[in-house]
Amino acid sequence: MQSVTLKAGGGYEAVIGAGVIDQAPRVLGRRARIAVVTQALVAGHHGDTLRRSLGGTDATVEFFEIPEGEEAKSLHCVEDLCGRWARGGLSRRDAVVGLGGGVVGDVAGFAAAVYHRGVDVLHIPTTLLAQVDSSIGGKTGVNLREGKNLVGAFHQPVGVLADIDTLATLPTSDFRSGLGEVAKYAFLGGSDAQEVATILDCEHDAVLSRDPQLLERLVSACVAIKAAVVDADEREATGDRAVLNYGHTLGHALEADAGYTLRHGEAVATGLVFAAELAHAMGRIDAIGVERHRRLVASLGLPTEVPEGAEASALIAHMRRDKKAAGGLTFVLDGPAGPELVSDPPHEAMARALVAVGVRAGGSGVRRLIPWRRSSCCPGRTSTSSVRVSPRSTATPTSMLSSTSPARLHPSTATTSSTCSPITKVRWSTQSRARVDGVRPWSSTRAR
Ligand SMILES: NC(=O)c1ccc[n+]([C@@H]2O[C@H](COP(=O)([O-])OP(=O)(O)OC[C@H]3O[C@@H](n4cnc5c(N)ncnc54)[C@H](O)[C@@H]3O)[C@@H](O)[C@H]2O)c1
Numbered sequence: 480m481q482s483v484t485l486k487a488g489g490g491y492e493a494v495i496g497a498g499v500i501d502q503a504p505r506v507l508g509r510r511a512r513i514a515v516v517t518q519a520l521v522a523g524h525h526g527d528t529l530r531r532s533l534g535g536t537d538a539t540v541e542f543f544e545i546p547e548g549e550e551a552k553s554l555h556c557v558e559d560l561c562g563r564w565a566r567g568g569l570s571r572r573d574a575v576v577g578l579g580g581g582v583v584g585d586v587a588g589f590a591a592a593v594y595h596r597g598v599d600v601l602h603i604p605t606t607l608l609a610q611v612d613s614s615i616g617g618k619t620g621v622n623l624r625e626g627k628n629l630v631g632a633f634h635q636p637v638g639v640l641a642d643i644d645t646l647a648t649l650p651t652s653d654f655r656s657g658l659g660e661v662a663k664y665a666f667l668g669g670s671d672a673q674e675v676a677t678i679l680d681c682e683h684d685a686v687l688s689r690d691p692q693l694l695e696r697l698v699s700a701c702v703a704i705k706a707a708v709v710d711a712d713e714r715e716a717t718g719d720r721a722v723l724n725y726g727h728t729l730g731h732a733l734e735a736d737a738g739y740t741l742r743h744g745e746a747v748a749t750g751l752v753f754a755a756e757l758a759h760a761m762g763r764i765d766a767i768g769v770e771r772h773r774r775l776v777a778s779l780g781l782p783t784e785v786p787e788g789a790e791a792s793a794l795i796a797h798m799r800r801d802k803k804a805a806g807g808l809t810f811v812l813d814g815p816a817g818p819e820l821v822s823d824p825p826h827e828a829m830a831r832a833l834v835a836v837g838v839r840a841g842g843s844g845v846r847r848l849i850p851w852r853r854s855s856c857c858p859g860r861t862s863t864s865s866v867r868v869s870p871r872s873t874a875t876p877t878s879m880l881s882s883t884s885p886a887r888l889h890p891s892t893a894t895t896s897s898t899c900s901p902i903t904k905v906r907w908s909t910q911s912r913a914r915v916d917g918v919r920p921w922s923s924t925r926a927r
C-alpha cells in the first residue's frame with residue numbers, strides 16, 4: 480500500500496493498494512448517514528465489499544445508482560440525487576462516497592459540492608483513468624447540451640481510496656484507455672515520470688496482465704505527479720495545470736469529432752504521438768523523442784494514428800475551441816525545457832504532424848494548411864510563442880536538441896533504439912459507445 484498526501488483543500492490522502500476500500504470507515508470517521516453514488520455495473524462487482532466495510536460503522540448507508548456514460552453527467556441527474564438525499568435526511572455533516580469511474584466521480588463530486596453548499600465526499604475510483612486522474616485534484620462537473628463539463632466546481636475530497644483490486648473487473652477496452660492517460664505521465668519529467676516510463680517500458684506485459692503490485696507502483700507514481708501539479712495550481716489560476724493536458728489538444732478534437740464515441744485514453748494516446756511529431760517538426764525534440772512516444776503508445780496496444788476518415792479541417796476547428804487556445808491553436812509540446820505551452824505553431828509543422836498521424840492530406844484539409852512552400856519550422860526560426868508550464872523550471876530553453884543529447888533521457892529511451900521490433904499498427908476500440916450528439920466540444924472553459 481502507498482499513499483500520496485495533497486495539500487489542496489484542507490489536505491487529504493490518496494491511498495493506493497489492494498483492498499484499500501476497507502479504509503473507508505477510517506477516512507470518513509463518525510457519520511450518521513453515508514450516501515454512496517455508483518452505477519449498477521460497478522455496484523455488482525464492488526458494492527458488497529464497500530457495504531461490508533461500511534457495515535462496521537454506526538452510519539446508515541444508502542446506495543444511489545446513476546446511469547452509464549456522459550448522459551449521466553447532467554444537471555438533471557444531480558438534481559435527482561440532491562432531491563433524494565434531502566428526502567432521506569442527508570445533512571451537511573454526513574458524507575457522500577463516489578464508487579466508480581470518472582463519470583461517477585464527476586457527478587458525485589459535483590452533487591456533493593452543491594448539496595447544502597458542500598458536503599464531504601470520498602472518492603473510491605474504480606477505473607484506471609479515475610485512479611490516476613479524475614479522482615485527484617477536486618475538479619467536478621457535468622455537461623450541458625452546449626458543451627462538455629461546462630458546469631462544475633472545485634471540491635476537494637476528504638480522501639481518495641484507489642483500490643487496485645477493483646481494476647481486475649474492468650473491461651479490457653476501459654483498462655487500455657486508462658493506459659493512454661498513464662502514458663501521458665511518462666513524458667512529464669521528474670523522478671515519478673521516470674518511474675512511470677520505466678514500468679511501461681520494461682514491464683508492459685505485466686502491466687497489461689494487471690499485476691497488482693506493478694499497478695500499485697504505476698498508479699502511485701501517476702498520482703504523485705498529478706498531486707504535485709494540483710498542489711502548485713489548485714484552481715487552475717497560474718496555468719501550471721496545463722501540463723496535464725499533454726496529448727489532449729488533438730485527443731479532445733478527435734473525441735469531439737467522433738461525437739464522444741471514442742475512448743478518451745485512446746484519443747489522448749494518438750494526441751501524444753501527434754504532439755511529439757509537432758514538437759519534432761518545430762525542432763523542439765529529435766527523431767528519437769518521436770520514436771519513444773510512438774513505441775510506448777503502440778506497446779500498450781493504443782493507436783498511433785487517427786481513426787480512418789478524420790479530416791484536418793474539422794480537427795483544426797475543434798482544436799481552435801480548446802480552452803487553452805483562445806481562438807488560435809495552442810498545444811503542450813515537449814522541448815529542451817520539458818513540456819510547455821506553445822501557441823500558433825507554423826502551418827507547415829502542423830501539416831507534417833497531422834499527416835504523420837494519418838490525417839488525410841488530400842482535399843481541402845491538410846493542403847490548405849500549407850499556404851507557403853518555404854519551411855518555417857526550422858530550429859530557431861519559428862515565430863511561435865511559448866510559455867513555460869512545466870514544474871521543472873530550472874532548465875534553459877536555449878539550444879535545440881541534438882540527436883545525441885535529448886533533454887530528458889528517461890530510462891525508456893534505452894528501449895527505443897533501432898534494434899526494437901517495428902511498431903505495429905493498433906486498431907481503435909470498437910466504437911460501442913453511444914454517440915452524444917447533444918454534447919458539443921469544449922467551446923468554453925471546463926474541458927479536461
Ligand atoms: N474530474 C476530472 O478531473 C476528470 C479528469 C479526467 C476525466 N474526467 C471525466 O471522466 C469521465 C471518464 O471516466 P472513465 O474513463 O472512468 O469512464 P466511466 O466512468 O464511464 O467508466 C467506464 C465504464 O467502466 C465501468 N466500470 C467502472 N469501474 C469498473 C470496474 N471496476 N469494473 C467493471 N466496470 C467498471 C463503468 O460502469 C463504465 O461502464 C469523463 O466524463 C471525463 O470527462 C474527469
Ligand SMILES: [Zn+2]
Binds near residue numbers: 612660727
Ligand atoms: Zn485525460
